[in-house]
Amino acid sequence: MQHFYDGQIRRYLTQIIRMLSNFSYKDSEGKLVQVPVMYGDMTRQVASIINGNSENKVPSAPRMAVYVTGLEMDTSRLADSSYVNKLNIRERAYDEDGKEYLNTQGKNYTVERLMPTPYTLTVNADIWSTNTDQKLQILEQILMLFNPSLEIQTTDNYVDWTSLSVVNLTTTTFSSRSIPMGTETEIDVATLGFTTPIYISPPTKVKQLGVVTNIVTSIFDETKGTIELNLSMPEIKAWQDTSRPEAEIKPKVFIDENGVEQRDYGYMDNIKQDTSAVVSTTYRNYDLLVLNTSIKLIENGIAGKITWDEYIQAFNDPYQAGITQIRLKRSDLDNEIAGTVTINPLDEFTMVVNWDPDTLPTDTIITGPTGANSKINYIIDPLKTSPVDLKTTGIRILLLDESVGDPENTDGADAWKNADGSDFVASANDIVEWDGSKWSIVFDASESQDQVIYTTNLNTGVQYKYQKGEWLLAFEGEYPHGTWRLKF
Numbered sequence: 001m002q003h004f005y006d007g008q009i010r011r012y013l014t015q016i017i018r019m020l021s022n023f024s025y026k027d028s029e030g031k032l033v034q035v036p037v038m039y040g041d042m043t044r045q046v047a048s049i050i051n052g053n054s055e056n057k058v059p060s061a062p063r064m065a066v067y068v069t070g071l072e073m074d075t076s077r078l079a080d081s082s083y084v085n086k087l088n089i090r091e092r093a094y095d096e097d098g099k100e101y102l103n104t105q106g107k108n109y110t111v112e113r114l115m116p117t118p119y120t121l122t123v124n125a126d127i128w129s130t131n132t133d134q135k136l137q138i139l140e141q142i143l144m145l146f147n148p149s150l151e152i153q154t155t156d157n158y159v160d161w162t163s164l165s166v167v168n169l170t171t172t173t174f175s176s177r178s179i180p181m182g183t184e185t186e187i188d189v190a191t192l193g194f195t196t197p198i199y200i201s202p203p204t205k206v207k208q209l210g211v212v213t214n215i216v217t218s219i220f221d222e223t224k225g226t227i228e229l230n231l232s233m234p235e236i237k238a239w240q241d242t243s244r245p246e247a248e249i250k251p252k253v254f255i256d257e258n259g260v261e262q263r264d265y266g267y268m269d270n271i272k273q274d275t276s277a278v279v280s281t282t283y284r285n286y287d288l289l290v291l292n293t294s295i296k297l298i299e300n301g302i303a304g305k306i307t308w309d310e311y312i313q314a315f316n317d318p319y320q321a322g323i324t325q326i327r328l329k330r331s332d333l334d335n336e337i338a339g340t341v342t343i344n345p346l347d348e349f350t351m352v353v354n355w356d357p358d359t360l361p362t363d364t365i366i367t368g369p370t371g372a373n374s375k376i377n378y379i380i381d382p383l384k385t386s387p388v389d390l391k392t393t394g395i396r397i398l399l400l401d402e403s404v405g406d407p408e409n410t411d412g413a414d415a416w417k418n419a420d421g422s423d424f425v426a427s428a429n430d431i432v433e434w435d436g437s438k439w440s441i442v443f444d445a446s447e448s449q450d451q452v453i454y455t456t457n458l459n460t461g462v463q464y465k466y467q468k469g470e471w472l473l474a475f476e477g478e479y480p481h482g483t484w485r486l487k488f
Contacts (some may be wrong), residue, residue: 004202005046006201006203008120008154008162008198008199008200008201009071009198009200010268011154011482012121012152012154012165012196012198013039013068013123014154015152015153015154016066016123016125016152016167016194016196017037017039017066019150019152019167020037020064020066020125020142020433021037022034023035023064023138023141023142025062025134025137025138026137033379035062035063035064035138036063036064037063037064037065037066038063038064038065038066039066039067040066040067040126041066053192061128061129061130061134061187062127062128062129062130062134062135062138062303063128064126064127064128064138065076065125065126065128066123066124066126067123067124067126067336068121068122068123068162069118069122069123069124070120070121071119071120071122072119072120072122073118073120074115074118074119074120077118077197078117078118079115081115081117082115082357083114083115083357084112084113084114084115084356084357085112085113085115085161086110086111086112086113086358086360087110087111087112087139087159088108088109088110088111088114089108089109089110089111089159090105090106090108090109091105091106091107091108091109092104092105092106093105093106094106097216101399104316107208108208109206109207109208110207110208111159111204111205111207112204112205112206112207112208113159113161113201113204113205114201114202114205114431116161116162116199116200116201116202117199117200117201117300118197118198118199119197119198119200120195120196120197120198121195121196121197121198122193122194122195123193123194123195123196124191124192124193124194125191125192125194126189126190126191127139127190127191127192127284128187128188129187129188129189129190130187130188131188132188134189135188139190142192142209143169143172143221145235146167146168146169148168148169148414149166149168149169150166150167151164151165151166151167152164152165152167152196152461153165155282159204160201160464162198162201163197165196165197165198165199166196166197167194167195167196168194168195168196168299169189169192169193170193170194170195171192171193172191172192172193173188173190173191173192173193174190175188175189175190176188176189176190176191178360178364181403221299224348258301269381284311284314285481286298286299286306286311286481287299287478287479287480287481288328288478288479288483288484289303289304289477289478289479290328290353290475290476290477290478290479291474291476292345292462293352293353293354293355294350294351294352294353295326295341295350295351295353296349296350296351297311297349298478299337299428304349304350305349306349307348307349308343308348308349308350308351309343309348315486315488318488319343319488320488321341321342321343322340322342322354324340324341324486324487324488325339325340325341325486325487326338326339326340326341326351326353326484326485326486326487327484327485327486327487328475328479328483329483330475332452332465332467333361335359336359337355337356337359337360337475338355338356338359338487339353339354339355339356339359340353340354340356341353341354341486342354342385360463360474360475361454361463361465361474361475362454362455363375363454363455363463364453364454364455366431366443366453366455367377367394367442368396368435368440368442369431369433369440369442370393370394370433370435370436371394371436372418373394373396374454374455375396375455375456375458376397376398376431376455376456376457376458377390377395377396377397377457377458377459378395378397378398378457378459379397379398379400379457379459380388380397380398380399380400381399381400381401381402382399382400382402382403382404382413382416383402386415387416387434388415391434392434393434393435393436394433394434394435395433395434396431396432396433396442397431397432397433398429398430398431398455398457398464398471399426399427399428399429399430399431399432400429401428402428403425403426403427403428404416404424404425404426404427405423405424405425405426406425407421407425411423412425413425416439418437418438418439419436419438420437420438421436422438424439426437426439426441427444427445427446428445429445429466429469429470430444430445430446431443431455431469443466445466445469448466449469451466452465452466452467453465453466453467454466454474462476462477
């Protein structure tokens, strides 16, 4: 891992110290005196300097000292660590000579922000005072701000989605002295305890936007033509040209064997029909096999016969590992599925794909006894696999091929019984959930024939789609030519 440091925790501490700054008190002469604030986690050397290299010197007061008492991960705010948020930024052009911004577009960037990790920062603020009046003046000014929290902002960079946070006042200790008071020190310390939810973010990826190098257009009247996607194969239908006057149709002119010029109008009949006259194609009409994060070219029904280097050499655009994209077009999705590709150094017939999660189908949220979830944990055949070892609260299982139990059987399989001994009945293709005491059907396939459901198997990372009474791979499989392309 490359070294990085952004001073994120330091910025939170700085804001808390600034929050406690600029408070004052009135002394015995009626003058306003500002209370200094310092970070209290000092070394022995620093403490010795403050005390004037003497143990007999009384520390100056009043003052406030801020120090960290705890930093713990907040599991209640954890989110998908693989989530990537993309933000497109467009700058105004800047004139270096005139030192001013112009009314034209400048540089463009794409910022990829990774999901941050949540923590809870605990901080104490010690208020040193020499008498009760000092302490009451300071406390009254601070305490009135917290009802119950105060918002802070660590940066004004709008790209930083973790800049805003709140500070909560959780504990208050009025005095460090006991009754009867000792004579060891004149300083009385009141302690305020604060907690603030923070995020620690990994470095963002900043990429400069590219320019359009190729534009692919159809050769027919696109205002009247239609494009249909049968399964995943695009079929472009020609415009039915029967209403066009014959005088506007240009005939095919040729010289016959006798040297006489001839005009043929008959060839036009082929494009007047509403058929698949124009078909979208891919270079050399190779098909594509997609298996999770790997892709292979298909030639004449055989996958892994053509190397990717051989295929890419035909293009003028340079291949760049991790930057060049694969794009898939499907009839069931409005957008293209995209991902960056890298040729496998150990297998030149295979490309490894890093799929863009923003382009994949979104998993369907299904509510169950333990809450809402869009994932499943396992796919099992209930006749071959026992769920006894899998029973954990909240686990979800997709039943494959076979049903569980029989409504007419009074004593079903022991492995699928509930905690109270009652039988559980479910059908094939159902999604079931264990809530700690019993099984429940969270997705009933028999009642959802017309629904389209997406879910991902957490055990394998494979995404599935339920449609028309069966579960299928969401996007994996064979893609005919014309339904995929490389974007350099």
